[in-house]
Amino acid sequence: MTSLRKKFTRRDFLGSIGVGATIGVPLVGKAEQVDGPKKPAGISPATLAQDEDYWSKVAANYDRTAGIVNLEHGYWGKMAHPVQNAYVAATRMVNTQNSYYARKNFTADEIKSTRRVAQALGVHDDEIVLTRNATESIHNLIRQYRGLVAGDAILYADIDYPQFKKAMRWLVSSGGARQVELIVPPRANQAQMLALYRDAFDKNPDLKLILLMHVSNQHGLVLPVAAIASEARNRGIDVICDAAQSWGLLDYQVPSLKVDWAGFNLHKWIGSPVGVGALYIRRGSLHKIAPYPGESDLNNSLLQTRVHSGTKNFASILAIPHALDFHQAIGGANKEARLRYLRQLWTNEAESMAHIELLGGLDEASWTGMGSFRLKGKASEKEVNQLQQKLELEFGIFTVVRDGLASGYCVRVTPQVFTTAQDMAQLVKALRRLA
Numbered sequence: 239m240t241s242l243r244k245k246f247t248r249r250d251f252l253g254s255i256g257v258g259a260t261i262g263v264p265l266v267g268k269a270e271q272v273d274g275p276k277k278p279a280g281i282s283p284a285t286l287a288q289d290e291d292y293w294s295k296v297a298a299n300y301d302r303t304a305g306i307v308n309l310e311h312g313y314w315g316k317m318a319h320p321v322q323n324a325y326v327a328a329t330r331m332v333n334t335q336n337s338y339y340a341r342k343n344f345t346a347d348e349i350k351s352t353r354r355v356a357q358a359l360g361v362h363d364d365e366i367v368l369t370r371n372a373t374e375s376i377h378n379l380i381r382q383y384r385g386l387v388a389g390d391a392i393l394y395a396d397i398d399y400p401q402f403k404k405a406m407r408w409l410v411s412s413g414g415a416r417q418v419e420l421i422v423p424p425r426a427n428q429a430q431m432l433a434l435y436r437d438a439f440d441k442n443p444d445l446k447l448i449l450l451m452h453v454s455n456q457h458g459l460v461l462p463v464a465a466i467a468s469e470a471r472n473r474g475i476d477v478i479c480d481a482a483q484s485w486g487l488l489d490y491q492v493p494s495l496k497v498d499w500a501g502f503n504l505h506k507w508i509g510s511p512v513g514v515g516a517l518y519i520r521r522g523s524l525h526k527i528a529p530y531p532g533e534s535d536l537n538n539s540l541l542q543t544r545v546h547s548g549t550k551n552f553a554s555i556l557a558i559p560h561a562l563d564f565h566q567a568i569g570g571a572n573k574e575a576r577l578r579y580l581r582q583l584w585t586n587e588a589e590s591m592a593h594i595e596l597l598g599g600l601d602e603a604s605w606t607g608m609g610s611f612r613l614k615g616k617a618s619e620k621e622v623n624q625l626q627q628k629l630e631l632e633f634g635i636f637t638v639v640r641d642g643l644a645s646g647y648c649v650r651v652t653p654q655v656f657t658t659a660q661d662m663a664q665l666v667k668a669l670r671r672l673a
Contacts (some may be wrong), residue, residue, distance in 0.1 A: 577607025617646025
C-alpha cells in the first residue's frame with residue numbers, strides 16, 4: 239500500500255502530467271500515438287489556415303463526433319487528447335488524495351493556474367480570479383455593480399446573451415434605474431457599430447453602465463470594443479465586457495479591449511475541461527464591484543471576495559496549464575485564421591444564394607469563425623427550428639438555433655480547429671439544396 243500511495247503524491251502527479259504521462263491511468267483514445275501540433279516555420283497564419291495536412295495533424299489530437307458533421311462548437315470546446323489525459327490523471331489523483339490534497343496543496347496549484355491565465359490574457363495576477371464560467375463572472379459583475387442610483391440608465395443590445403439581458407433587467411428592477419435596449423442590424427460593420435453606440439450615448443446622457451459583448455453568441459459579429467469602451471469612459475459610463483465567446487476565437491489580450499471588467503470562458507475556444515472561466519477586474523476599479531453577498535473586503539483589495547463558487551472541480555483547474563499549452567502550441571493567430579477560413583468556405587458561397595440570409599459581419603473585421611443564417615423571410619421560432627432539424631436529419635449536419643435577436647431566430651454554424659474543408663463543403667451542398 240505504501241508504494242501505491244506514493245504513486246499518487248502531488249509532487250509525482252504534477253511532475254508526471256507536465257511531460258504527458260498519466261500515472262497509471264489508461265490513455266484516452268489514441269493519444270499515445272499522436273504528437274502535439276508543430277507549426278511550420280515562416281508561414282503566415284493566412285497561408286497556414288489553408289494547409290489541410292497541418293490541420294489534419296491538429297485534428298488527430300481530437301476524437302471525432304460519430305455519425306454526424308458537428309458544426310455546433312460554440313457551446314463548449316472539445317479537449318485535445320493531451321488535455322483530456324491530464325484531466326483524467328488529475329481526477330484520479332484528486333479522488334485518491336481527497337481532502338488531504340484539497341486542504342493542503344490545492345490553493346497553491348490554483349494560484350499557478352490563475353497566473354497562467356493572467357499571463358495569457360496579458361494582465362496582472364491580482365486582476366484575475368477563476369470562476370466556473372463566463373456566466374458566473376458576468377452575473378457577479380452585474381449583480382454586484384455599485385454605481386447605480388435612481389435616475390441612472392443602463393444599456394444592453396439585442397445581440398447580448400439572453401441570460402445577461404435578464405440580469406440587466408433585474409438590475410433595473412432592483413435599483414430604480416432606466417433600461418435602454420439597442421437594436422443592432424442583422425448585419426453590420428465596425429464603423430456602423432461604433433456609430434450606433436455613440437448615437438445611443440448621445441440620446442441617453444443619463445447612461446451609467448453598459449453591457450458590451452465582444453463577439454455575439456448568436457452570429458459571431460465582432461464589436462469594436464476598444465473604441466466603444468473609450469467613448470464610454472470619456473462620458474463617465476462604466477462597461478462590463480462579455481468575452482465569453484471571444485477568447486481563443488480571436489487572438490488578443492485584455493489591454494487591447496480598454497475595459498475595466500470582463501468575463502471569459504476557458505472551456506470554449508481555449509479547450510479546458512468544462513467548468514472553467516475567469517473574471518477580470520482592472521486594478522483600481524475593484525471598489526465599484528461589491529464583494530459577493532456575505533464576503534467582506536473593507537479595503538477593496540481582494541478580488542477573490544467578488545466570487546464565491548463553493549467547492550470547485552479541482553481537476554479542471556489543474557488542467558488549465560495543459561489547455562493553454564495546447565492552444566499556444568497551435569498559436570492564437572493561427573487558430574483565428576483557420577476558423578475564419580472555415581467560415582469563409584460557406585459564407586462566401588452563401589452570399590450568392592438568393593434563398594439564404596446571412597447574419598453577422600459585413601466586413602472581415604466584423605466576422606469571426608462563427609456565423610449564422612436563415613432562409614429569407616423565415617425567421618420565426620418554428621421555421622428556424624424546422625431548418626435546424628432538416629440540416630440534421632436530411633443532411634447529417636448538426637447546428638443550433640439561436641434566439642434573442644430583434645430580427646428573429648437563426649441557425650448558428652460554428653466549426654472548430656479539427657473541422658475539415660470537406661465538412662464545410664457538405665454544408666454548402668446542403669445550403670444549395672434548401673432552395
